[in-house]
Amino acid sequence: MLKNRTICVALALACSTLAAAAVPAVAAAPTAARATACPTGWGSQARTDADTTTNPLRDIRTGRHDCYDRMVVDLPGTARSGLGYSVRYVDRVHQDGSGRPVPVAGGAVLEIRVAAPSYDPETGAAVYPARAGRPLPGVDLTGYRTFRDARFVGSFEGETQVGLGVRARLPFRVLQFQDRIVIDVAHTWTGRR
Secondary structure: OHHHHHHHHHHHHHHHHHHHHHHHHHHOOOOOOOOOOOOOOOOOOOEEEOOOOOOOOOEEEEEEOOOEEEEEEEOOOOOHHHOOEEEEEEOOEEOOOOOOEEOOOOOEEEEEEEOOOOEOOOOOOEOOOOOOOOEOOOOOOOOOOOEEEEEEEEEEOOEEEEEEEEOOOOOEEEEEEOOEEEEEEEOOOOOOO
16 A cells, blocks of 8 residues: 555656646747738828918927837927928928028938928027027937938928938828827838838
C-alpha cells in the first residue's frame, strides 16, 4: 500500500511540475502585432474652398499619427461655413505681394493658403507671431515621418500663406471643423503603416 501511495505522490508531483513549466511557456509566447488599416484614396490633387473670414488665424500646430502627419490651423470664432482655403503641391512657394520665393525643405512642397489674415484687420497688428520665411513658431517637426519643414510665407490682403515641406508627393486630405482647418498628409500611397 505504501508503494502505491509513493507512486501516486510521485506522479502527482511530476504532473504539477510539468503543468507549471507549461504555463509560463504559453504566457511568454509572442503576441502578433496588430496591423493598423490606414485610410486610402485621398489623392494629391489641389483642394479648395472659396469661403472667407475676417477672423484672424491664431495658431498653427502639428501632430503625428500612425497613418499620417497632421497640421491644424486655428481660426477661433469662425463657423465651419466660413473657412476658406487652397492646398496644393507646388514647385516653389512665392510670397504674395512681393513674389519673393520662400525656400521650403522636403521632397515636395504643399502651399497652404487660408482665407483669413494673421493680423487684426482693424488695427493691422500681428495676431499670429510669425515672420515671413521663418519656421512656424512653436512647431517642432523632429521625429515626424512625413513632414520635413513648415514655413510662414506671409499674410497679404486677408489671406495667409504657409509652405509645408513633406518627404515626397503623398496623398493628403483637408477637413473643415468649427474654428479650424485640418490638413493630413499620408505616410504612404498604399495605406500601409
